[in-house]
Amino acid sequence: MALLEVRGLKVHFHTETGVNQAVDDVSLTVEEGRTLGIVGESGCGKSVTALSIMRLVPDPPGRIIAGQILWNGRDVMKLPVHDLPEFRGREVAMIFQDPMTSLNPVFTIERLLCEVIRKRFRVGKAEARKRALEALNTVGIPDAESRLGNYPHELSGGMKQRILIAMALLCEPKLLIADEPTTALDVTIQKQILYLMKNLQQKNNMALMLITHDIGVIAETCDEVAVMYAGRIVERTDVYTLFSHNRHPYTRSLLTSIPKRGLGKEVPLPTIEGSVPSLFNPPKGCRFAPRCFRRQERCLLEDPQLLPVAENHVTACHFPLEDAV
């Protein structure tokens, strides 16, 4: 049994401008100790998928219309409200893109950490402080002792993200969902944070769901990958197959539109025409059809289903590519 299984998830937002079909029929699994990457452009439904798993979709305006979320086989959507805090800390923890919004600005780092520790473990003040210090050391914060007295705004973005990781890991969750954890950071700091997360994952045998819009971050860190486009998963497979034998035209176009090493501007980049569609009125049939270089009549009429094209490889396309990259 998978640690986490999402089946046919569908989430809508009812707003003044209409119904935003943010997530449409998303299915995925995360196995114990593994890393699943979710990659897609801004607005394609990555965060809403993650929030659904945590049961944090704001309702209203959000609504889970259909689907199941199974945690060790148990239906998360049927969890009684009083079990949620435990589920969210000990089973699944989540960190967000903007560390500032998730760190209470009026508390010191010591207080933020100690509160989590004392809620989870029945320990005294001194012991909590000791564990807080250990946690800061584990996530590589130099001079941890003096950092305990700092407020979040006194720390750099990278430091704040380290603190959030420390807080998330204090409860030893079995799955960490990291939603664009490094998007706001510089590349050298991004590298440090990804490195840190992978190390701690191994140490704690924790599963990781890493959400990003950067296909390079996927290449650096993930075992399995789900590619999302306009609210749907269009391709899902292991990371090596995704880069060498992708079958969906969107995945292929995305990878070829990024300049290759050593290539200069003498050669124009392959492009994807048009822009990402609105989810208030998504295209009929295949949502990528208006921009797709393989589009046929059928694509505009019929929804492609996510179907197997090889072992452990599914794609949602009526005409999947045959050749290797």
Next chain:
Amino acid sequence: MTAPLLDVRNLVKRYPVRGGVFARKRGEVHAVEDVSFFIEKGETLGLVGESGCGKSTLGRAIIRLEDATSGSITFDGEDLLALPSRELFDRRRHLQMIFQDPYSSLNPRMTVGEIVREPLIIHRSGSRREQHEEVSALLEKVGMKAEMIDRYPHEFSGGQRQRIGIARALALKPSFIIADEPISALDVSVQAQVLNLMVSLQRELNLTYLFISHDLTVVEYISDRIAVMYLGRIVEIGPTHVIFNSPAHPYTRSLIDAAPVRDPRLRGIAEPIRGETPSPINPPPGCTFHPRCPFAIPRCREVVPPLESHETSGHRVACIRKDEIVGELKRPMAVSASD
């Protein structure tokens, strides 16, 4: 040799830091420190570096959106910093800027046509009719349909808004364009469209670019030469292939290493460098990179390394060990990180 189109010498820009009850000056942000470089006509110079290193400040100082603290900026043979304001206004039409955020840089209450035409009105360029014709031609040049002329920015996607920003920047037929992170805010799937557009416009109009970005992949693609900035200074500058294949500054190497790999089979080769960028208010003494540098020796904290020619490749590097470490920097660095 003919003179370069742009020649920047010893440019310094500092901002006062005020605080306390009397708003006394408590220090200075060293945003741009002693920067010198040139750009040839028709060339693209890529400017890379991490957040806060001074890229935008340098760009703004060049087109005098901001006054430099000291130094000189020679454009097409004229010292821009010495020009009286009337003549500066006239010169400025040759230097234009494209901004990162196509959402906030376009006036939401103006139509596309008005936005593109505004610089023509300000500079009293042509009759009303000529201006209208020019606007249509500009929109066509950037791949927008003429019927979009009466619509408002919010009706367009990010990529289209950036095209509008480019059309506006081209209105006065500039020869030099500073593009400050022009594609960073765009969806990945439209970034290539805008890059291709910039390259073809450059060819067609013989434009010179200063292309600012924190994304090495993009900068490698578009640039003829690259300048790497760290804490207000250029630490290395040279032809693109030299910067990527034989960097001689340890910071350049660590930037290349930090960029995510493009193939999962290459993951995990380079390790992250330690530490974070220090504050530009109190930069470390000597080479400002020494606290993070795996090659630092005691002398690195004593002397500010000048930007000097490398003995083998000839490109300029600000590191006192540049000639001995270039061999080691050909490969990704595997040094222990702070954690």
